[in-house]
């Protein structure tokens with residue numbers, strides 16, 4: 001088996017008494033796009049910083065390409081494109097000067113044509129001092145700095161934060177393109193739809209612990225809630241679908257929208273008996289599927305995972 005691109009082994013970080021992350025175990029395989037999801041304060045940035053050897057584990061270990069991040073930080077960082085959550089850019093330089101400086105530090109490996117394409121895709125003018133940039137433009141510089149070396153691994157901390165929806169889509173395109181070239185992408189986000197759009201797998205972190213790791217397609221298939229809209233040729237009785245596990249979301253004279261957690265066969269039988277003339281199933285988003293599944297597990301998962 002190929003060496004995992006990322007491996008976390010019982011990774012634990014404490015900031016003094018404060019919990020950063022606890023006992024994270026996770027493997028990311030080559031070529032995967034892995035979404036690291038969780039609400040604010042869950043521990044995403046902490047994990048990413050350990051991977052980049054910006055902070056050190058209290059206990060446990062993080063490995064990239066099979067190498068310990070703590071022992072081989074500088075060598076590993078040369079093969080990783082990193083977009084930090086909080087960028088600090090030299091205000092007096094233009095983006096072009098800044099990117100050239102980063103390139104020089106790595107021995108001038110950036111292809112001019114690729115760099116030009118990235119700037120074009122993200123619609124960024126490189127020739128202004130960065131102090132004049134909006135937050136979104138600064139984020140674009142960070143993204144270009146992460147992608148321009150075409151690294152084998154991209155670690156992106158909330159890459160679409162601060163960007164308008166059109167540019168957010170561009171970023172997701174960049175992630176897809178990286179995957180198409182066989183690169184691995186590990187990105188943190190608290191936005192489920194964007195994870196749903198580009199990720200192969202998703203890890204959910206909550207209060208410093210990994211609550212779940214799932215394939216996105218499997219999670220969507222393991223849908224336990226169905227949303228149905230039924231239309232009838234004639235008016236239907238008000239409580240026709242009053243069954244355990246069935247919630248009426250809307251009830252018109254001859255139309256009803258239901259959320260069905262149990263008794264699906266029973267619902268369909270009633271619909272048949274009442275002479276349904278149309279059945280529409282309405283897809284749930286990953287967020288709804290996720291919350292329906294983990295919300296029903298009780299204990300640790302009883303609360304919605306994403307605030």
Ligand SMILES: Nc1ncnc2c1ncn2[C@@H]1O[C@H](COP(=O)(O)OP(=O)(O)OP(=O)(O)O)[C@@H](O)[C@H]1O
Nearest residue numbers: 015018019020038039040041042043044045046047
């Ligand atoms: N430098 C620090 N000193 C003390 N506590 C910290 C520090 N950095 C993070 N923490 C704490 O560690 C926990 C995890 O924070 P972290 O920033 O990793 O979460 P996050 O999931 O990235 O959240 P966000 O989406 O807000 O960036 C939080 O309780 C936070 O307060």
